[in-house]
Amino acid sequence: MAEAVEAVDRERSKLEKRLRSVKTSTISSLSELTSELTQLQESIRRNGDGEEMSCEQNNLLLQSLELVRDGVGKLSGEHKDIHGSISKVGRAIDRNFTSDIHVCSQDNVLDSPEQASMLNEVVYEHFLRQGQMAVAKCLIEEAGVVVDQAHHSQYVQLNCILEACKARNLSPALSWASKHRDALEAHNSQLEFKLHRLQFLSLLQAGDLRAALDYSKNLALYSTSFRKEVQQLMGCFLYISRGLGQSPYAELLHSRLWEEVCDDFMHEACAIHGLALNSHLAACLSVGCQALPSLLQIKAVMQQRQCPDMWISMNELPIDIDPGLKFQYHAVFACPILRQQCTAENPPMRLTCGHVISKEAINRLVAGIRLKCPYCPVEMTSDEPRQIYF
Ligand SMILES: [Zn+2]
Numbered sequence: 001m002a003e004a005v006e007a008v009d010r011e012r013s014k015l016e017k018r019l020r021s022v023k024t025s026t027i028s029s030l031s032e033l034t035s036e037l038t039q040l041q042e043s044i045r046r047n048g049d050g051e052e053m054s055c056e057q058n059n060l061l062l063q064s065l066e067l068v069r070d071g072v073g074k075l076s077g078e079h080k081d082i083h084g085s086i087s088k089v090g091r092a093i094d095r096n097f098t099s100d101i102h103v104c105s106q107d108n109v110l111d112s113p114e115q116a117s118m119l120n121e122v123v124y125e126h127f128l129r130q131g132q133m134a135v136a137k138c139l140i141e142e143a144g145v146v147v148d149q150a151h152h153s154q155y156v157q158l159n160c161i162l163e164a165c166k167a168r169n170l171s172p173a174l175s176w177a178s179k180h181r182d183a184l185e186a187h188n189s190q191l192e193f194k195l196h197r198l199q200f201l202s203l204l205q206a207g208d209l210r211a212a213l214d215y216s217k218n219l220a221l222y223s224t225s226f227r228k229e230v231q232q233l234m235g236c237f238l239y240i241s242r243g244l245g246q247s248p249y250a251e252l253l254h255s256r257l258w259e260e261v262c263d264d265f266m267h268e269a270c271a272i273h274g275l276a277l278n279s280h281l282a283a284c285l286s287v288g289c290q291a292l293p294s295l296l297q298i299k300a301v302m303q304q305r306q307c308p309d310m311w312i313s314m315n316e317l318p319i320d321i322d323p324g325l326k327f328q329y330h331a332v333f334a335c336p337i338l339r340q341q342c343t344a345e346n347p348p349m350r351l352t353c354g355h356v357i358s359k360e361a362i363n364r365l366v367a368g369i370r371l372k373c374p375y376c377p378v379e380m381t382s383d384e385p386r387q388i389y390f
Pocket of ligand 1: 353375378
């Protein structure tokens with residue numbers, strides 16, 4: 001994949017160079033032509049009323065006309081050449097990326113009305129998650145998505161708070177945080193302190209010392225848990241006249257702090273309200289893009305060996321993909337032997353070798369009191385596996 005991107009990027013940078021050189025030469029030819037024509041115009045303007053153009057002016061006119069004709073011809077030739085370079089980039093994309101990913105898809109997956117409505121729902125959720133309420137509303141109307149009103153308004157509320165944070169208005173986030181203080185504390189969250197810190201810094205930056213001093217009472221709550229940070233904030237008062245930007249605390253003015261607080265807010269709010277942090281659609285798309293190159297390779301091999309229908313009949317991917325930490329969810333554990341989600345009655349058990357399978361799978365595998373791990377050669381007694389908790 002990286003090579004494909006590089007190959008296209010090489011063509012793109014060639015095109016960019018070409019465009020730059022055409023731009024420079026176009027500007028210089030146009031200004032040459034303009035100055036030629038301006039000279040002619042000036043010279044004609046100097047003629048008296050009713051005076052005919054002199055022979056010299058006539059020659060100049062003819063000369064200019066020829067220059068313009070040549071110049072414009074040259075420019076349009078260069079313009080045509082650019083089209084060639086642009087289509088080269090297009091061809092590089094075609095050559096380096098497989099456009100026909102249809103071979104990896106299953107045609108009938110979205111055929112039934114239930115499946116189609118599930119797809120609409122996941123698209124609707126995505127827009128909701130992205131805060132694109134108008135698009136989500138349009139989808140509800142046009143695709144007839146059935147909406148859980150409470151769920152919808154929760155997202156609307158969170159997005160309003162987030163938008164306000166981005167616009168540097170912290171009041172809605174602060175009142176949300178104070179309402180959910182217990183839950184935030186249970187998560188060891190620093191969100192509320194970070195919000196107060198930014199609010200305090202905003203007042204300082206606005207030069208409202210009185211208000212900043214009053215607001216610092218809100219920070220007193222954190223003088224033990226965030227001792228160093230609170231000391232730094234108090235230290236800021238010393239540098240007001242010189243400007244915080246020139247103080248040892250200049251870092252506190254970085255826009256990164258705002259981005260961080262927006263991220264923290266969404267993280268905590270989704271966890272507290274039981275909402276998914278990542279859009280399911282975005283997660284599927286990202287994992288799908290990662291899996292696609294390997295799938296295309298496998299498909300090609302399968303077709304060569306003439307077993308093209310093999311994986312259509314399978315309900316899972318024929319390869320392991322590593323979607324990265326961002327998409328690791330620990331809330332559930334599926335037993336790799338029974339291929340079922342573990343429950344309180346059938347909990348996950350850790351074998352002495354470190355492999356984890358469900359209790360019921362152990363019951364099925366145990367022979368007498370001996371148990372052999374299904375994944376490695378380690379043997380143990382049936383009372384050795386320990387239950388694990390996620
Ligand atoms: Zn093992």
